[in-house]
Amino acid sequence: MTSPVFEPWNDPEAKPLIEFQNVTKRFGSFTAIDDLTIGIYEKEFFALLGPSGCGKTTMMRMLAGFDTPTEGAIFLAGQNMAPVPPNKRATNMMFQSYALFPHLSIWDNIAFGLKREGMPKPDIEARVDEMLRLTRLEKFARRKPHQISGGQRQRVALARSLAKHPKLLLLDEPLGALDKKLRQDTQFELMDIQEKTGTTFVIVTHDQEEAMTVASRVAVMDNGKIIQVSTPDRIYENPNSVYVADFIGEVNIIDGTVTPNGPDSYSVAWKDGQPPLNVISPTVFSDGQSCHLAIRPEKVTINAEKPADVDNVVQGKILDIAYLGNISTYHVELPSGVVIKAQSANTRRISRRAFTWEDTVWLSWTATAGVLLAN
Amino acid sequence: MTRMSWFNTVSLTLGFAFLYVPMLILVIFSFNDGKLVTVWAGFSTKWYGELMQNEAFLNAAWVTIKVAVVSSTIATVLGTMAAYVLVRGGRFMGRTLFSGMIYAPLVMPEVITGLSLLLLFIGIGLDRGVLTIILAHTTFSMCYVSVVVSSRLMTFDRSLEEAALDLGCSAAQAFRLVTLPIIAPAVISGWLLAFTLSLDDLVIASFTSGPAATTLPIKIYSAVRLGVSPEINALSTIMIAIVTIGVITASLVNKRQLVRQQRDEQAAVRS
Ligand SMILES: Nc1ncnc2c1ncn2[C@@H]1O[C@H](COP(=O)(O)OP(=O)(O)O)[C@@H](O)[C@H]1O
Ligand SMILES: [Mg+2]
Numbered sequence: 001m002t003s004p005v006f007e008p009w010n011d012p013e014a015k016p017l018i019e020f021q022n023v024t025k026r027f028g029s030f031t032a033i034d035d036l037t038i039g040i041y042e043k044e045f046f047a048l049l050g051p052s053g054c055g056k057t058t059m060m061r062m063l064a065g066f067d068t069p070t071e072g073a074i075f076l077a078g079q080n081m082a083p084v085p086p087n088k089r090a091t092n093m094m095f096q097s098y099a100l101f102p103h104l105s106i107w108d109n110i111a112f113g114l115k116r117e118g119m120p121k122p123d124i125e126a127r128v129d130e131m132l133r134l135t136r137l138e139k140f141a142r143r144k145p146h147q148i149s150g151g152q153r154q155r156v157a158l159a160r161s162l163a164k165h166p167k168l169l170l171l172d173e174p175l176g177a178l179d180k181k182l183r184q185d186t187q188f189e190l191m192d193i194q195e196k197t198g199t200t201f202v203i204v205t206h207d208q209e210e211a212m213t214v215a216s217r218v219a220v221m222d223n224g225k226i227i228q229v230s231t232p233d234r235i236y237e238n239p240n241s242v243y244v245a246d247f248i249g250e251v252n253i254i255d256g257t258v259t260p261n262g263p264d265s266y267s268v269a270w271k272d273g274q275p276p277l278n279v280i281s282p283t284v285f286s287d288g289q290s291c292h293l294a295i296r297p298e299k300v301t302i303n304a305e306k307p308a309d310v311d312n313v314v315q316g317k318i319l320d321i322a323y324l325g326n327i328s329t330y331h332v333e334l335p336s337g338v339v340i341k342a343q344s345a346n347t348r349r350i351s352r353r354a355f356t357w358e359d360t361v362w363l364s365w366t367a368t369a370g371v372l373l374a375n
Numbered sequence: 376m377t378r379m380s381w382f383n384t385v386s387l388t389l390g391f392a393f394l395y396v397p398m399l400i401l402v403i404f405s406f407n408d409g410k411l412v413t414v415w416a417g418f419s420t421k422w423y424g425e426l427m428q429n430e431a432f433l434n435a436a437w438v439t440i441k442v443a444v445v446s447s448t449i450a451t452v453l454g455t456m457a458a459y460v461l462v463r464g465g466r467f468m469g470r471t472l473f474s475g476m477i478y479a480p481l482v483m484p485e486v487i488t489g490l491s492l493l494l495l496f497i498g499i500g501l502d503r504g505v506l507t508i509i510l511a512h513t514t515f516s517m518c519y520v521s522v523v524v525s526s527r528l529m530t531f532d533r534s535l536e537e538a539a540l541d542l543g544c545s546a547a548q549a550f551r552l553v554t555l556p557i558i559a560p561a562v563i564s565g566w567l568l569a570f571t572l573s574l575d576d577l578v579i580a581s582f583t584s585g586p587a588a589t590t591l592p593i594k595i596y597s598a599v600r601l602g603v604s605p606e607i608n609a610l611s612t613i614m615i616a617i618v619t620i621g622v623i624t625a626s627l628v629n630k631r632q633l634v635r636q637q638r639d640e641q642a643a644v645r646s
Contacts, residue, residue, distance in 0.1 A: 064541055087541070087542075087543045091541075095538060096534075097534050099535050101535065101557075103556045112552075116543035147639045
């Protein structure tokens with residue numbers, strides 16, 4: 001049995017739930033969002049990823065209605081949101097600071113939005129109890145926000161923003177205040193809740209692992225622009241720029257110039273005195289164009305003897321070893337001074353490790369291991 | 376406990392003596408049996424009894440309380456609204472001018488405020504009485520309320536209001552259901568401040584009161600000019616008692632709330 005793959009962004013028929021059309025947002029002369037166009041589909045778990053100050057919160061605030069675009073328009077389910085005030089939008093936001101009402105109990109915090117809708121009392125009670133169960137907060141219903149822990153507060157904020165069945169839930173760095181273990185548990189909880197409720201989630205984070213874990217698609221942002229939007233695996237395997245490759249995970253970047261030598265096949269001259277590297281790239285490059293070759297450390301193999309029949313092989317000396325328990329990262333310095341990182345799984349005990357500092361080793365990788373980038 | 380040095384003991388005694396000896400003398404002589412305010416003639420509460428018979432004083436006390444309650448209530452509403460607009464209103468035209476103007480009465484000499492109000496009331500033909508005192512007191516105490524409330528609003532987390540809007544509140548509902556309950560302590564202390572200011576104001580009240588209505592401070596002041604009587608000592612003692620009880624109650628309530636909050640937070644950490 002195969003379940004249909006969820007990728008509405010590849011379906012030309014599908015209409016996005018949210019559309020940003022050439023949206024620009026300026027604060028005075030400062031441009032926080034720069035001519036941004038993007039579509040987010042129903043039931044997506046969409047992650048905005050980028051360094052601090054790149055405009056993630058500003059995008060969320062425009063979706064919630066607290067800020068208005070300086071130029072361009074935002075559509076929600078086909079409707080232009082410009083004239084719609086925040087209290088009339090079918091979106092709810094979970095704030096970075098949680099913004100729980102300190103004078104109300106947990107129960108009343110969750111019921112707050114439902115009461116404003118004029119929902120009948122028994123329905124409110126049923127819905128609040130359902131949310132308390134979903135977020136496992138039944139025991140704390142009568143407490144005030146300052147009487148519960150940080151992790152519990154974060155769940156109250158989530159319950160409160162989900163209670164109204166929003167079409168779109170906005171989560172602004174929801175897990176920022178949690179420690180790593182609780183954070184990972186909560187990420188899976190979030191994915192679970194998103195699946196159960198079928199709500200469209202847009203999550204802001206500056207933690208790339210978090211974005212990769214939860215999201216159906218990730219948008220990598222820089223300076224108010226979206227640099228790449230794609231599924232987590234494509235962002236990782238096929239970054240479209242050095243910025244994205246570098247932002248997500250560890251990467252070796254080798255600068256050089258290309259010479260085409262067959263269909264999709266290029267040789268890259270990179271350092272004087274080194275044989276050119278063989279690369280297969282679907283992106284077309286012209287003769288003599290400068291390029292950057294991005295290779296993930298786990299795709300570089302480390303050997304004591306020179307391996308035969310490989311596309312690319314270089315020799316170097318081990319400069320540093322980062323032992324991470326399950327894997328080790330070797331920093332290998334080539335004669336030209338370039339340092340290349342190679343990763344290998346620690347399948348043996350550390351005392352029987354094959355390599356140590358100052359060892360001369362051979363690094364090798366296939367022609368398809370790296371991604372050739374123009375910028 | 377460490378023993379205080381003689382220097383500390385002396386400065387403490389001197390300081391407190393400066394503060395409380397005059398009041399203490401006043402209180403003691405309010406229980407004097409004799410008519411002379413400076414010669415002790417035995418304990419008695421007869422001046423309190425006589426005070427209760429004094430129509431003029433009782434009337435003045437009633438006017439004072441009425442004026443204080445009504446003017447401080449109006450001042451609290453207006454002052455809170457002004458503070459909200461100044462802190463939250465964003466950059467509207469003339470905002471700096473407006474915020475400067477609202478604080479100006481704080482530094483304006485009372486004589487000038489009183490005089491200008493008097494001229495205004497005469498100009499529009501408003502007879503001086505309870506109403507004019509209420510208006511005058513509202514005018515000058517409202518800016519004190521506004522100062523107290525706006526300093527609270529500056530530290531108020533804006534995202535709480537945005538959360539209320541996000542959950543379906545109109546701006547007015549967000550203010551009523553979220554902002555106001557949270558800033559309530561500041562609003563209440565603004566009200567108390569306005570109430571006390573109105574209670575002991577002499578200068579502005581003397582410009583704006585008429586023959587129909589006098590406040591207690593004016594009454595005491597004019598009575599003293601004819602000579603201090605033990606009756607006035609009794610009246611002042613009652614005022615001191617009221618203020619003391621008020622201050623102690625307020626601080627007890629405050630302290631209880633603080634203790635409860637600390638206990639709650641400790642409970643949260645343990646769970
Ligand atoms: N109200 C504002 N006035 C002026 N500048 C702002 C305002 N809000 C955000 N900015 C600026 O816009 C940029 C993007 O902010 P933000 O969207 O909060 O970034 P982040 O990606 O960290 O969430 C920042 O440089 C910030 O200083
Ligand atoms: Mg942010």
